[in-house]
Amino acid sequence: MPKINENYLNLKESYLFSEINHRVAEYTKQNPDKKVIRLGIGDVTRPLGDAIIKGLHEGVDAMASAGTFKGYGPEQGYEFLRSAVASYYAGHNISIDPSDIFISDGAKSDTGNITDIFGNDNVILIPDPVYPVYVDSNIMCGRKITYMSATAENDFLPLPDKNVHADLIYLCSPNNPTGAVYSYDQLKAWVDYALENEAVILFDAAYEAFISDSTLPRSIYAVEGAKKCAIEFCSLSKTAGFTGTRCGYTIVPKELVFKSSDGREVSLNALWNRRQTTKFNGTSYIIQKGAAAVFTEEGMAQCMENISYYKENARIICDVFAKKGIRYFGGEHSPYVWFECPGGMDSWTFFDYLLNNAQVVGTPGAGFGENGKNYFRLTGFGTRENTIEAMERIDKLI
Amino acid sequence: MPKINENYLNLKESYLFSEINHRVAEYTKQNPDKKVIRLGIGDVTRPLGDAIIKGLHEGVDAMASAGTFKGYGPEQGYEFLRSAVASYYAGHNISIDPSDIFISDGAKSDTGNITDIFGNDNVILIPDPVYPVYVDSNIMCGRKITYMSATAENDFLPLPDKNVHADLIYLCSPNNPTGAVYSYDQLKAWVDYALENEAVILFDAAYEAFISDSTLPRSIYAVEGAKKCAIEFCSLSKTAGFTGTRCGYTIVPKELVFKSSDGREVSLNALWNRRQTTKFNGTSYIIQKGAAAVFTEEGMAQCMENISYYKENARIICDVFAKKGIRYFGGEHSPYVWFECPGGMDSWTFFDYLLNNAQVVGTPGAGFGENGKNYFRLTGFGTRENTIEAMERIDKLI
Numbered sequence: 001m002p003k004i005n006e007n008y009l010n011l012k013e014s015y016l017f018s019e020i021n022h023r024v025a026e027y028t029k030q031n032p033d034k035k036v037i038r039l040g041i042g043d044v045t046r047p048l049g050d051a052i053i054k055g056l057h058e059g060v061d062a063m064a065s066a067g068t069f070k071g072y073g074p075e076q077g078y079e080f081l082r083s084a085v086a087s088y089y090a091g092h093n094i095s096i097d098p099s100d101i102f103i104s105d106g107a108k109s110d111t112g113n114i115t116d117i118f119g120n121d122n123v124i125l126i127p128d129p130v131y132p133v134y135v136d137s138n139i140m141c142g143r144k145i146t147y148m149s150a151t152a153e154n155d156f157l158p159l160p161d162k163n164v165h166a167d168l169i170y171l172c173s174p175n176n177p178t179g180a181v182y183s184y185d186q187l188k189a190w191v192d193y194a195l196e197n198e199a200v201i202l203f204d205a206a207y208e209a210f211i212s213d214s215t216l217p218r219s220i221y222a223v224e225g226a227k228k229c230a231i232e233f234c235s236l237s238k239t240a241g242f243t244g245t246r247c248g249y250t251i252v253p254k255e256l257v258f259k260s261s262d263g264r265e266v267s268l269n270a271l272w273n274r275r276q277t278t279k280f281n282g283t284s285y286i287i288q289k290g291a292a293a294v295f296t297e298e299g300m301a302q303c304m305e306n307i308s309y310y311k312e313n314a315r316i317i318c319d320v321f322a323k324k325g326i327r328y329f330g331g332e333h334s335p336y337v338w339f340e341c342p343g344g345m346d347s348w349t350f351f352d353y354l355l356n357n358a359q360v361v362g363t364p365g366a367g368f369g370e371n372g373k374n375y376f377r378l379t380g381f382g383t384r385e386n387t388i389e390a391m392e393r394i395d396k397l398i
Numbered sequence: 399m400p401k402i403n404e405n406y407l408n409l410k411e412s413y414l415f416s417e418i419n420h421r422v423a424e425y426t427k428q429n430p431d432k433k434v435i436r437l438g439i440g441d442v443t444r445p446l447g448d449a450i451i452k453g454l455h456e457g458v459d460a461m462a463s464a465g466t467f468k469g470y471g472p473e474q475g476y477e478f479l480r481s482a483v484a485s486y487y488a489g490h491n492i493s494i495d496p497s498d499i500f501i502s503d504g505a506k507s508d509t510g511n512i513t514d515i516f517g518n519d520n521v522i523l524i525p526d527p528v529y530p531v532y533v534d535s536n537i538m539c540g541r542k543i544t545y546m547s548a549t550a551e552n553d554f555l556p557l558p559d560k561n562v563h564a565d566l567i568y569l570c571s572p573n574n575p576t577g578a579v580y581s582y583d584q585l586k587a588w589v590d591y592a593l594e595n596e597a598v599i600l601f602d603a604a605y606e607a608f609i610s611d612s613t614l615p616r617s618i619y620a621v622e623g624a625k626k627c628a629i630e631f632c633s634l635s636k637t638a639g640f641t642g643t644r645c646g647y648t649i650v651p652k653e654l655v656f657k658s659s660d661g662r663e664v665s666l667n668a669l670w671n672r673r674q675t676t677k678f679n680g681t682s683y684i685i686q687k688g689a690a691a692v693f694t695e696e697g698m699a700q701c702m703e704n705i706s707y708y709k710e711n712a713r714i715i716c717d718v719f720a721k722k723g724i725r726y727f728g729g730e731h732s733p734y735v736w737f738e739c740p741g742g743m744d745s746w747t748f749f750d751y752l753l754n755n756a757q758v759v760g761t762p763g764a765g766f767g768e769n770g771k772n773y774f775r776l777t778g779f780g781t782r783e784n785t786i787e788a789m790e791r792i793d794k795l796i
Contacts (some may be wrong), residue, residue, distance in 0.1 A: 132517055
């Protein structure tokens, strides 16, 4: 009889968004006439910019004739796209070697699969609340997780504790779900801690494009020394509306060299390269052509227009909470607004309350961890019209 | 200090195709004037059919306006594509529940990632020679592998041995690299063995579209009872020329239910679903639109035209070996021709010999396992012109 991976039995029953979808489907079935507005899942709604559409069509056209047809590409991504990503970083004064960049089908795959290259006996430090993939992908390997508290008291931006040892540290800034953004000095504290403790930071920068204050770091590599202690994940899902188009990238600097138990020097870049060449066959050429268009002047301008739109939505959400005196976080350099559930409600109770009385779907903070159990996440990813309508309903209800 | 996954240190130094590329690059550098013909890697060369190109363009166009824009899709793939795959199977008299089908970015990802849902204490049975991903993905988890010999004596089609216990069995038919195809009775022997031993067969059907004899099984599910003991991987890479476009699918029947060590019933379909929803965000909508076009009458006719072209190439390769009296396998229901290296050469020696004297690149059998060390693989995936030229050179050389 095959032995299953029994670590899966330790996972919580259902994935957050499946449970939300289930409750919404149930409500809609019972109330077919009610207009439900979804500001829950962090999914974009604006179409792709023209320059990107053009790049994608060109990718498709290349597949139509033998002279330009593309078969297997490099598992790490085409040079043209790796260079485009490196130029994007250079535009923010961060120098990245294109050969340290691995193109993928999205940050969810990479943040999930990165567990492959590490042993199971590491001390894993994960903030609470947090994007569930970091937690679940480690439970799936049977790893013990140490949580660090992100609370209103530390502005949901936990800092290193000298008394806590960690080998692998997950950080996400601008944060999902809280929208909180680490300052340069705060990230530097993490890099200093990692260098001192020989830890590796797994830094999720998926929301970096929402940062408009140039003093806030958009990448962990804005901090000197980070290439010796950090892997960075990023994605075009939020930068360019690629949630359904699928493209991301992960940076594994060749400076990341550690020792195996028998003293051999091992490069994490080489391990990840081996992982990807064995279990991945590269991102579609067509999609990579569209992704490259994101990094052109025209493509980026179109992306920034969409991001401004989403940020204006976030501002509309924040304004209602400010007016009502509800404590909230994020919403400025982030599409996410994270707020305290009114009246001391727990987050699933508030989810049902909001769905039943305002027909607005948000994300209960409990889905992101213990510290989220009295918080709730709304996103600026809806349409302007729906965002305004949802917030008018909430304004009336609360 | 982070503990790396030290199982990676047990992998053979380099991935087969990287080594080939390295040797070819070296040769080309030394001999820039020589025309090298590559019949090595199993990569297609024919452009995508018009119907597929049209489907892809439609997918891109949907992303261009808010009304048709697609964000996150179901991680398991869109219903339209899952149903299209089910209909394709139905066309070969095999009934598959669409909800047992998981759409992915290719069979390499799925055959690599499937290790996630099983424990590390299984007895893994893998044929030798074999597609290296099965071996490497298991070494990466520290699993012990039991090999079964595929040799000229059993026509490279090993059958179950009652005296060998196995929990997980990898089979690939039509086979990569040997081109050998299991008959119905042979596959039935495997299914019977698996049912009796409560083993799971991991069946790779990536080359099923090359079967033209309707009595040969194109799927493990052609055998009754297989849904209780087999997972099937398939891909559009070879069926539809998607090696650079990227789409595949994996079938995990809900009948696959086993017991955990504490006696709980666990569905492999549920485990794989959890794996995919946690570590994968679905295949690009654009690519799924193209994939759906493959399964239309027009799309499939265009794919079959390309497959006939490749099979004619394989016939041209076989004819030379037949004429020369070189023992070969495959090439009939497969793009692969697997032959004994002439003059008792080992396969890497023959690789260099062929590269240096005929400027033809093939794949050394040693890259697929011990039993391949005196064999060599050529593929029908080249252009007609190159295939003819390569075989004329080989005809002269040998």
